[in-house]
Amino acid sequence: MTIMWSSEHLDLDAYLTRLGYEGDRTPTLETLRALLRAHVLTVRWDTLDSFLYREVRLDVPSVQDKLVRRGRGGYCYEHVVLFAAALEKLGFRFTAVSGRVQLGADSAHPRPATHAMLIVDLDGTRWLSDVGFGHSPLEPIELVDGGRSEADPWPHLLRWQEITHGSPGWAVHQRGGETEGPDGWVVRLVFTGTPQYPVDYAVGNHFVATHDRSPFVTRPYVQRRGTDRYDTLDALVWTTERPGRDRVTRTVGPHEVPELLDDVFGIRTDPEEARLLVTRLRELDSARHRPGPPPRRSG
Structure with missing residues (x-):
């Protein structure tokens, strides 16, 4: 073979x-x-x-x-x-x-x-x-x-x-x-x-890992699949789904994410990586709440 x-x-x-x-x-x-x-x-x-x-x-x-x-x-x-x-x-x-x-x-x-x-x-x-x-x-x-x-x-x-x-x-x-x-x-x-x-x-991976329009570049997305539970973390939004139950959604702070990754998702980050992740999440959260430019005037 x-x-x-x-x-x-x-x-x-x-x-x-x-x-x-x-x-x-x-x-x-x-x-x-x-x-x-x-x-x-x-x-x-x-x-x-x-x-x-x-x-x-x-x-x-x-x-x-x-x-x-x-x-x-x-x-x-x-x-x-x-x-x-x-x-x-x-x-x-x-x-x-x-x-x-x-x-x-x-x-x-x-x-x-x-x-x-x-x-x-x-x-x-x-x-x-x-x-x-x-x-x-x-x-x-x-x-x-x-x-x-x-x-x-x-x-x-x-x-x-x-x-x-x-x-x-x-x-x-x-x-x-x-x-x-x-x-x-x-x-x-x-x-x-x-x-x-x-x-x-390798070509497809280059796009999703590096392109400015790739959702994998613009924010972190994490999933954990169980037999009767499904958890996701989309930037700072943590969602839990269970069959036959209402979806539960919570917003977490950037500083909470490393512990959440370990406790809920079973993903270990080393201290340096955890610090970088919190910094990037704070930047992302700040950018999302930053007011846009004032509207342009006509005439």
Whole structure:
């Protein structure tokens, strides 16, 4: 098998220990299900590096040092590079793809395809495996029209339909938000089966980590997904969702964020990084409350 995802640099034992995984290592659907679930529930999701430094490295040694050894979080590219290296080392066959996030997007002006995912091939069946969305499904979804994930209270539905500008492709639907589809389903993201390679992810990663218009640069966003709880921190707004309950939203102060990251999100920051984060959050909060320029007079 061709080594494409640098699995020779992955410490597989350390990664599996980080997941708390002690199961079988043969490339089967049962192994894939267990690994995906453990990854989504264990490895954290955040955009702190792009917000603080505008640099996110995708080489396997850097990613495993950050997500496995240091207990930090990352976003989809980092998650998928790590997961792909592990699957490759275990002998799985898969294709990497890119998706366009649709939530909050204007369909007439699509967002760039900057969400990374894997499609795993097992005995003639293909499985969408999305470990890097933050609020990811807890199981792979069979790549067929009508494929579903119902392993937890937040179900997902896969449809083959018209996507960007009339082109056919796959759409991942989720429950919640405005009812834009039948039975309350809303489109989360769309994608095609066009293969992506590490160099393609490097290009997309450069945009989301450094571009002035990238939301990952303009404010920090952090997620933690549980089996019955979902927490987000969007700049200074902390939101908790539980199935069947009202959403709880709180605004926190910049100085509270490092402790909140540790206690609620399971993300550890060292003292220097915590100080930089608080400083940047204070600057962001001040800029948001700063009055704009006076209106221009006519004549």
